[in-house]
Amino acid sequence: MKIYKTKSLGKILREKIIQKRLQYENEIKLAIFLGEKGGDAEYYAESLIKKAVQFHIKAKIFNYTNSSQFLTLLDSDEIKLSDGILALAPYPNDLKSEYLQKIPAEKDVDCINTNNFGKLFAGSSLLAPATAESVLVIAKKYFEGKLEGKNIVIVGRSVRVGKPLVPLFLSENCTVTICHSRTLELSQITKTADIVVCAIGKADFFGPSYFRDDQFIIDVGINKLGNKIVGDVNTDLLEDIDCSITPVPGGVGTITSYIIYKNLLYLLGQGL
Numbered sequence: 001m002k003i004y005k006t007k008s009l010g011k012i013l014r015e016k017i018i019q020k021r022l023q024y025e026n027e028i029k030l031a032i033f034l035g036e037k038g039g040d041a042e043y044y045a046e047s048l049i050k051k052a053v054q055f056h057i058k059a060k061i062f063n064y065t066n067s068s069q070f071l072t073l074l075d076s077d078e079i080k081l082s083d084g085i086l087a088l089a090p091y092p093n094d095l096k097s098e099y100l101q102k103i104p105a106e107k108d109v110d111c112i113n114t115n116n117f118g119k120l121f122a123g124s125s126l127l128a129p130a131t132a133e134s135v136l137v138i139a140k141k142y143f144e145g146k147l148e149g150k151n152i153v154i155v156g157r158s159v160r161v162g163k164p165l166v167p168l169f170l171s172e173n174c175t176v177t178i179c180h181s182r183t184l185e186l187s188q189i190t191k192t193a194d195i196v197v198c199a200i201g202k203a204d205f206f207g208p209s210y211f212r213d214d215q216f217i218i219d220v221g222i223n224k225l226g227n228k229i230v231g232d233v234n235t236d237l238l239e240d241i242d243c244s245i246t247p248v249p250g251g252v253g254t255i256t257s258y259i260i261y262k263n264l265l266y267l268l269g270q271g272l
């Protein structure tokens with residue numbers, strides 16, 4: 001088993017974003033809505049703020065704790081003047097999904113708005129949820145752009161990861177299978193894939209019985225196990241399999257925040 005780190009891909013994306021940013025003369029503002037303090041989302045928000053500085057983008061965190069604060073914020077002058085809005089999960093319990101739909105499609109950097117999501121499935125937009133798109137760009141880099149004909153098995157069917165990966169991989173002429181908690185004989189299906197995407201959110205769930213030689217495994221999971229952050233795949237058990245796998249941390253998560261800024265520039269007419 002080989003570990004496939006994504007740091008060098010991150011550097012390439014960073015350079016591309018810097019170049020595109022230089023071509024856009026106006027100030028750019030990103031509003032990050034944070035509904036929960038002290039968790040992974042806050043850590044992610046802070047890493048986005050650090051990256052924003054590199055790109056001369058003004059990113060700011062807006063804390064809220066319930067749906068009425070969320071709606072008031074959305075209606076505020078400061079947010080109306082922002083170019084992009086990112087509402088990070090997890091959301092407060094009373095935040096109905098229809099409130100998230102109030103994020104205007106033209107500022108929706110994580111493709112939450114169903115107008116944008118629908119366009120992705122219709123094949124008429126390049127905007128996708130950042131985590132899903134990170135998976136695609138990692139797969140493209142690994143296979144040097146040659147994804148056509150590859151068999152992809154995605155485990156997990158959430159709106160932000162599993163589902164949007166279907167149109168993304170189809171757009172590369174891959175054959176896509178999506179699995180979930182009711183899938184039967186999961187380990188038989190994952191073994192048929194060239195690329196297995198593990199996105200279930202269960203620490204160390206996948207062991208050697210799910211994989212075979214020559215596969216590329218993309219581990220999307222971010223799970224707390226004691227003091228450690230681990231993925232969905234237990235890499236310690238894959239020593240005897242001749243596969244490659246993205247690490248956690250240092251894999252998908254490294255790319256996601258770059259994709260947010262790529263999406264922000266795309267919404268401003270500066271597609272990479």
Ligand SMILES: NC(=O)c1ccc[n+]([C@@H]2O[C@H](COP(=O)([O-])OP(=O)(O)OC[C@H]3O[C@@H](n4cnc5c(N)ncnc54)[C@H](OP(=O)(O)O)[C@@H]3O)[C@@H](O)[C@H]2O)c1
Nearest residue numbers: 131156157158161180181199200201220221222252253256
């Ligand atoms: N790296 C990043 O940038 C990034 C970003 C976002 C999320 N994540 C991580 O990715 C993971 C998934 O996130 P999510 O938001 O997609 O999670 P989610 O909304 O909880 O969805 C989990 C999916 O996994 C499926 N599942 C659960 N147990 C399963 C099992 N035993 N066998 C097969 N499928 C199973 C569920 O199936 P059902 O639909 O049948 O319930 C569901 O579709 C989490 O660890 C999250 O922290 C990482």
